[in-house]
Amino acid sequence: MSVPLTFDPTTLNFSYTQFETVKDERSRIIGFSLNRPFGKAGSIFATAFTDLDHKDSFGVFAGLSIPFGSDIYASTGVSSDSEGTAVTTDLVKSENAEIGSVGWRIRDTEGAYVNRAASASYRAPIARFEAGVQQYEDLFRATAQVDGAVVLAGGDIFLSNRIDDAFAVVDAGVPGVEVQYENRPAGRTNRQGKLLVPDLRSYEPNQITIDPNLPVDANVAGTREVSVPADRSGTVVKFAVETGVQAALVTLRDEAGDYLETGAAGEIEGSPEHFTVGYDGQAYITGLGPRNRAIIDQPTRGRCVAEFAFQAQKGEQVAIPDAVCRPVQ
Known part of the structure; x- marks a missing residue:
């Protein structure tokens, strides 16, 4: 059961769990937790539970979480159970799904037991790599993992x-x-x-x-x-x-030196490619050869023909200025 308070942003949660095993072992667990936001994105949390059928089975945990930026946050908390009391602190940078993303985590638990760990991960184009070291009491271990x-x-x-x-x-x-x-x-x-x-x-x-x-x-x-x-x-x-497209930006003018009409439709003779004349008489024309003959129909001035040479230049946009389009007789 979850109960948000009407007078405060705190949310309370209550739970009751009862189960029995095939060996007639029985547990009745009562749980309670609360969560309250504070600041822009921080939160305070607490959890407690006890087993009504096992008096030595209980636990309490409380702490707070504070973000630093968009993907780094820190949290600290105190836990207490039948084994004693311990304080745990985490500092985490979250990894995301983008290539080149880096994530890491540092954890330290002191008190009833010692648990220290550090890990880091990196998402490369070919796989995701992760490595870490951990100390639990007097035991040490190192891990490495590759997912791909x-x-x-x-x-x-x-x-x-x-x-x-x-x-x-x-x-x-x-x-x-x-x-x-x-x-x-x-x-x-x-x-x-x-x-x-x-x-x-x-x-x-x-x-x-x-x-x-x-x-x-x-x-x-x-x-x-x-x-x-x-x-x-x-x-x-x-x-x-x-x-390596055989194309050029051609500026088309009539015999008087005026730009051809905007919207004029043209084609290269002997080629299936068509083009349209834009502003300032410019047209991007593909399918060109060393020598080209363009036939252009203007909306109001009629048909004209322009002849020009073309030579491709690798990695550069070829521009042909002032190609004269002469009226068709």
Whole structure:
């Protein structure tokens, strides 16, 4: 039973548990706890229990928790039971799901017994690593743990963090492309232009996008895809980014030196590519060759033809200024 107080933000909780085992062992446990927030995000808590059938079975624990920033908090508390009284202090930095996230925890218990521990974790692109040391009375131990997955998909082998549900292999075709999953950074594509996204939801739409800030000589049809993978399986999401595109930003003028009309439609002779003239006579034209003949239909001035040369420059946006479009006789 949980009872929030009407005159104070404190919440009281009462419980009664009764059970019997097949060996006729019986317990009747009464429990009580309270929780009260204070400050911006701190809290005070207390818990007590006793077993009505075992007089030496009881416990009391009380403490407070204080956050420091968005992912670091400290807590301290005092516990007392049949073994004695002890004070426990924790300092914790929470780890999140993003690659490169670091988490750690330091704990110290003094009093009826000694329990000291420290641990740290790091979420790398290929796995999650965690290590820790602990002292309990006169006993010492050290632990290390690696959680990850090996995926063979999309023609490549990937090492990643643990996969518990579904995944996707994003194939952008270009290295270094930023990928977002549900508007959160998921990483950059590798040298083969691919990235494994390991934490998709199965049987649900998952939105995957890429940063449109691509190399200037690259072209992509779209930057957003939706994937719906099955449980414990994956999909390959292709964005088909093309590099080394034969394209240029062409400024088109008529014989009088005026810009062509905004909204004029054009095409390159002998090519299936079409384009539209924007403001200041500028048009982004793809599918170019060394020599090009553009046929353009203006809304009010009629048809004209512009001829110009093109030479690709790797990693640079080619600009062709003042291509003259002459009326068709």
